Amino acid sequence: MTAASRLRTLYDTLAAAYGPQHWWPSESPLETMVGACLTQGTAWTSVERSLANLRARDLLQFDALLALPEDELRELIRPSGFMQRKAATLRALLELVANEYGGSLERFAEAPAETARAQLLAITGIGPETADAILLYALGQPAMVVDEYLRRVVVRHGLAPERVRYAEVQQLALAAFAEETDPAALADHCNEFHALVVQVGKAHCGRTPNCAQCPLRGDLEYYQQEQNRQGRLSDLRND
DNA sequence: TTCCGGGCAT
DNA sequence: ATGCCAGGAA
Secondary structure (H helix, E strand, O other), X not given: OOHHHHHHHHHHHHHXXXXXXXXXXXXXXXXXXXXXXXXXXXXXXXXXXXXXXXXXXXXXXXXXXXXXXXXXXXXXXXXXOOHHHHHHHHHHHHHHHHHHHOOOHHHHHHOOHHHHHHHHHOOOOOOHHHHHHHXXXXXXXXXXXXXXXXXXXXXXXXXXXXXXXXXXXXXXXXXXXXXXXXXXXXXXXXXXXXXXXXXXXXXXXXXXXXXOOOOOHHHHHHHHHHHHHHHHHHHHOOO
16 A cells, blocks of 8 residues: 555545535635735634735735735735735735736746746745645646645654655655646646645644544554554564 | 734634 | 644744
């Protein structure tokens, strides 16, 4: 049983348990992009308040948002926290799209994924998770989003070592869909995968694990039994 | 590792 | 009151 095939089974188990997740909830790619920045380390309900503030002033349009002074933006996004950093990040993101793509998210989406990702990562305040979330949910690219929940699931189920890096978890998750050759279909899987991981993570894989009712407990027991078996063999060898 | 931060559940 | 959240930078 390879790590990739086990992860694929976890995905299928989550899909069966939770059903379609319909991510990312938004009315436009711009709103998705903004939400992706605002939700860093922040509950989604708080992000919704900020988005409502912007929508109420018709600011969820590119030109209007670009024209908004940073200090005003800061106040409108206050409910989602880290407002100074996030306001600066959003400004830089809007300027990237304005300067490199004429303010068109459609053109941004047509850029090679590697180019777009590098440009996003060059912005202070956008790290790998936010960059991949924007690539996937706002630009439609087949990017795998790795968050703390996925890292915990992968580590706790013995699919990777404790100090595993972002890129390694990402490669492992992509390997679970290696048979998918169509980019659009892969993007659909990436979309659903991350959404499902967030669901199971919030309910069962927080700071302290809560496995009793977890849909993935079967796989965990499999791993723990393997671990015990390895332990007994190790004892027989006296090491 | 620590800080950034308001909102919400407990 | 305390802990934690669809993270990232210094």
